[in-house]
Amino acid sequence: MYEVEVKVRADHEAVRERLHELDARSLGTVTQEDFYYDAPHRDFAETDEALRIRRESDDGDAEEVVTYKGPLVERESKTRKEHETVVGDGETVDRLLSALGFEAAATVTKERERYELDGYVVTLDVVAGLGEFVEVETEADEADVERARIGTYDVLSELGLNPNDQIRTSYLGLLLEDE
Amino acid sequence: MYEVEVKVRADHEAVRERLHELDARSLGTVTQEDFYYDAPHRDFAETDEALRIRRESDDGDAEEVVTYKGPLVERESKTRKEHETVVGDGETVDRLLSALGFEAAATVTKERERYELDGYVVTLDVVAGLGEFVEVETEADEADVERARIGTYDVLSELGLNPNDQIRTSYLGLLLEDE
DSSP, X not given: OEEEEEEEEOOHHHHHHHHHHTTOEEEEXXXXXXXXXXXXXXXXXXXXXXXXXXEEEETTEEEEEEEEEEEEEETTTTEEEEEEXXXXXXXXXXXXXXXXXXXXXXXXXXXXXXXXXXXXXXXXEEETTTEEEEEEEEEEOGGGHHHHHHHHHHHHHHTTXXXXXXXXXXXXXXXXXXX | OEEEEEEEEOOHHHHHHHHHHTTOEEEXXXXXXXXXXXXXXXXXXXXXXXXXXXXXXXXXXXXXXXXXXXXXXXXXXXXXXXXXXXXXXHHHHHHHHHHTTOEEEEEEEEEEEEEEETTEEEEEXXXXXXXXXXXXXXXXXXXXXXHHHHHHHHHHHHTTOOGGGOOOSOHHHHHXXXX
C-alpha cells in the first residue's frame, strides 16, 4: 500500500466550517512530539533518511514509537521504506541512541485534529513554530496511486483550498529551512 | 543497586539434587535468544559496549527487549551503564538497526531454570554451543557489594561447586573465543 498525501498552509477556522457543512466525521485530536536524530556515521540530510522517536498522546494515553525512514524510492508518491515499532519507554531509547553516538537534531511538535471525509483523512495540523496546515491523505494500491492523488486534490478543492499551494517539504524540513 | 553474580561450569543433575535437598524454590524456566550487533562506526569489542535484542519466552508468552550495555565502570563488580526497554516487535528493530548499518554479529540461545535460595537467585543455564553453567546472583547497595559477593560464593559452596572455578567471560565472549 502507498500513502498518498497532499499538504497546504491554511487557516483552520474556514476549513473547520467547510468540514462541518460537508458532514465530515471527527476522529479526535492528538498531540505528537517528534524527536529526530543525527547519526554519528552518516549525514541523514544527504542520505535522505530519518530516525525518529514519536510520543503521541490524547488526553492521558500516551504511546511512543521509534521509526526509521529510508530514502525516497519514488518522488511523486513520496514512498519510503519504513520500520516502525512501539517501545516501552521512549526516554530509554533516547539514552540508548545517545550512548551510540546519535544526537538529538530537531523536535517537531504538533496538534493534529482529524476528520474523515469521503474515505479520505483530513488533518488540521498546528505545528509549533510553523503555524496551521491542512493535510489530506489516503492509502492506495500501486495501480490506484494516480486516482488517489486526484482524489486528494478534489477534497482540498471541496474544502476551499488550492491543490497548487501544495507543500512537499516535511515539517522537519520547513523548520530546518527557517533556522 | 549493583548486580553481583558468579558463574561456573557445572553438571546440572547434581546441582538440581542439592537445590531440592536445600528446599530451594523453583522460579520456572525461560528461553532467551540474544541477538548481538556490530556497529558501523565503532568496534564494540574494543569499546566494550554491546547492543542486543533479547527475545524471552516461557510457554507461549514472549517478550522482546532492546538493550545497550556500556563499558565496565568497575571491573570487580562488573558494573555497566545499561539502557533497556521493551519493544513491540523485535524483528522491526532488527530491520531498523540493519538499515542504519548495524550488523547481526552473534546469537546466544539459552534455557534458564531459576531457583530462589537464601535470598539469592540460582540459575541453571544450558547455553547452545557451550553447555551447562550455574549462576548465583543478587542485588546489593554499593556498601554491601563485598558481603554479597561472599554470599554468592557461600551459595556456590552449598551447592557443591567451587567459587575458584568462576568464569568472568560472558557467554557471548565464550562463544566468540570458540570461533
